[in-house]
Amino acid sequence: MKEFIQTHISFKDAALVFFTLLLLILFCQVVGFSLIIPLLLLFLGVHIFFLRKADFRLFLQLGLLLSLNVAGTNYIMQHTVIQPLFIPVAGFSMLVILLYNDAELAFLMAFVSSVITSLLLTNNPYAVNTRELFTGMDIMLILFLGNLSAVYTVKGARTRGHVMASGLYVGIIQVIAFLIFHHETDLLVSSDFALKYIRPLALNGVISSFVVMATLKVFETWFGVLTNFSLLELADFNQPLLKRLILEAPGTYHHSLVVSNIAEAAAEAVGANALLTRVGAYYHDVGKMLKPEYFTENQLGGGENKHDVLEANISRLVILNHVKEGQELARKYKLNPKIHDFIVQHHGTGLMYFFYQRALEDAGGRDSVKEDTFRYPGPKPQTKETAIVLLADSTEAATRAVEDPTPKKIEETVRKIINNKFIDGQLDECDLTLKEIELIALAFTRGLSAMYHSRVRYPDKKNGNDSRNQKSAEKSSPASPSAPTPDPDGA
Ligand SMILES: [Fe+2]
Ligand SMILES: [Fe+2]
Numbered sequence: 001m002k003e004f005i006q007t008h009i010s011f012k013d014a015a016l017v018f019f020t021l022l023l024l025i026l027f028c029q030v031v032g033f034s035l036i037i038p039l040l041l042l043f044l045g046v047h048i049f050f051l052r053k054a055d056f057r058l059f060l061q062l063g064l065l066l067s068l069n070v071a072g073t074n075y076i077m078q079h080t081v082i083q084p085l086f087i088p089v090a091g092f093s094m095l096v097i098l099l100y101n102d103a104e105l106a107f108l109m110a111f112v113s114s115v116i117t118s119l120l121l122t123n124n125p126y127a128v129n130t131r132e133l134f135t136g137m138d139i140m141l142i143l144f145l146g147n148l149s150a151v152y153t154v155k156g157a158r159t160r161g162h163v164m165a166s167g168l169y170v171g172i173i174q175v176i177a178f179l180i181f182h183h184e185t186d187l188l189v190s191s192d193f194a195l196k197y198i199r200p201l202a203l204n205g206v207i208s209s210f211v212v213m214a215t216l217k218v219f220e221t222w223f224g225v226l227t228n229f230s231l232l233e234l235a236d237f238n239q240p241l242l243k244r245l246i247l248e249a250p251g252t253y254h255h256s257l258v259v260s261n262i263a264e265a266a267a268e269a270v271g272a273n274a275l276l277t278r279v280g281a282y283y284h285d286v287g288k289m290l291k292p293e294y295f296t297e298n299q300l301g302g303g304e305n306k307h308d309v310l311e312a313n314i315s316r317l318v319i320l321n322h323v324k325e326g327q328e329l330a331r332k333y334k335l336n337p338k339i340h341d342f343i344v345q346h347h348g349t350g351l352m353y354f355f356y357q358r359a360l361e362d363a364g365g366r367d368s369v370k371e372d373t374f375r376y377p378g379p380k381p382q383t384k385e386t387a388i389v390l391l392a393d394s395t396e397a398a399t400r401a402v403e404d405p406t407p408k409k410i411e412e413t414v415r416k417i418i419n420n421k422f423i424d425g426q427l428d429e430c431d432l433t434l435k436e437i438e439l440i441a442l443a444f445t446r447g448l449s450a451m452y453h454s455r456v457r458y459p460d461k462k463n464g465n466d467s468r469n470q471k472s473a474e475k476s477s478p479a480s481p482s483a484p485t486p487d488p489d490g491a
Pocket of ligand 1: 346347
């Protein structure tokens with residue numbers, strides 16, 4: 001939702017809302033819809049602008065979804081023989097929660113949609129069937145409960161099976177709600193009761209699931225949002241860009257995997273979007289694949305460090321460029337702007353300390369070297385997810401350089417890196433709390449300890465050697481170098 005946050009309400013936005021509502025009032029007058037509809041939209045606008053501080057795009061997108069819902073319902077009632085109770089009303093709430101992953105917004109839209117649809121079903125002369133048994137309040141409550149069950153059961157869905165199951169729950173809840181209103185014995189035993197009311201209310205949840213699966217990709221592309229389904233597609237290592245990363249920069253690929261594992265665990269711990277964090281971490285360093293040999297994780301087999309023969313200023317440019325080149329690759333491969341954010345924000349405005357120090361040494365004094373030129377251009381992380389990847393990136397790089405890493409040493413490193421980032425102001429623009437930062441530190445320590453901890457060397461049975469007297473520990477990770485190496489990634 002962060003992408004919709006407004007900086008201020010412009011006159012243009014206010015005028016657009018005013019004219020949209022005016023058009024809607026005129027439209028309702030012409031086609032005979034209740035003026036409650038524009039009034040509800042007015043309150044929706046107030047909520048989105050003043051309480052959510054979201055911009056006009058979100059209002060337009062929700063307004064469009066709602067208009068399609070109203071137009072579709074009206075069309076089915078006037079021009080088809082389909083019984084109105086078959087109309088997949090819950091599909092609207094499913095779309096909202098899957099597109100925006102925001103339960104509060106989906107709850108609000110579920111209410112608005114239930115009120116509007118019940119008005120259409122009970123006031124429309126074509127909806128004779130529904131008027132026989134329902135009052136406006138009955139049907140509004142039944143639809144609202146169906147919409148609510150859609151919101152809560154489909155939230156976080158990653159598979160089609162999950163969406164289908166949600167449709168089934170919607171049907172069950174609607175039927176239960178209907179029976180609570182109408183459980184008179186003579187009705188229950190009447191021959192067409194089940195056919196006329198129970199069947200459509202039970203089935204319209206599943207129909208909603210089908211409609212959602214058929215249209216989700218369309219709205220996602222149109223609105224430029226990223227759902228779990230697209231995130232799973234992006235997480236596939238057969239994606240062309242990830243395939244290139246694996247082949248051209250295998251060390252960076254391994255680093256990204258470790259970062260994604262610990263970042264995902266931390267995101268889960270603080271209730272952030274874990275899947276988005278994982279996928280963002282996969283792509284955060286794709287820019288390194290154009291010059292992989294300049295980054296330590298790709299200098300395999302103890303190969304020479306390219307930066308040894310370069311001036312600090314040249315190294316600075318090469319390292320800075322991995323963010324810029326990452327952005328260009330993201331544009332070329334048409335990645336969603338949410339993934340771009342991980343590429344541009346994963347270093348924030350952090351200092352490339354190693355090269356800054358080297359430049360100072362080369363210059364022989366502080367005055368001639370400006371610290372700002374050795375900082376990444378930013379911006380600083382704007383969301384919890386990008387902030388977690390920034391922290392995971394730096395802690396992973398620092399932990400790799402720890403000699404004989406024990407859980408205690410790893411915890412000290414994690415806390416030191418997180419403190420440094422906090423003091424440097426890198427977390428100033430995201431909404432992580434101190435309590436959440438503590439949970440992130442614990443999740444990182446747990447994950448990194450499992451991956452990089454020292455382990456006891458067991459006796460070599462084959463040669464009959466008892467290595468208990470040998471070095472007691474060795475590093476378990478192939479990524480752990482034998483000597484601490486400053487990370488040229490600027491961490
Ligand atoms: Fe990086
Ligand atoms: Fe990285």
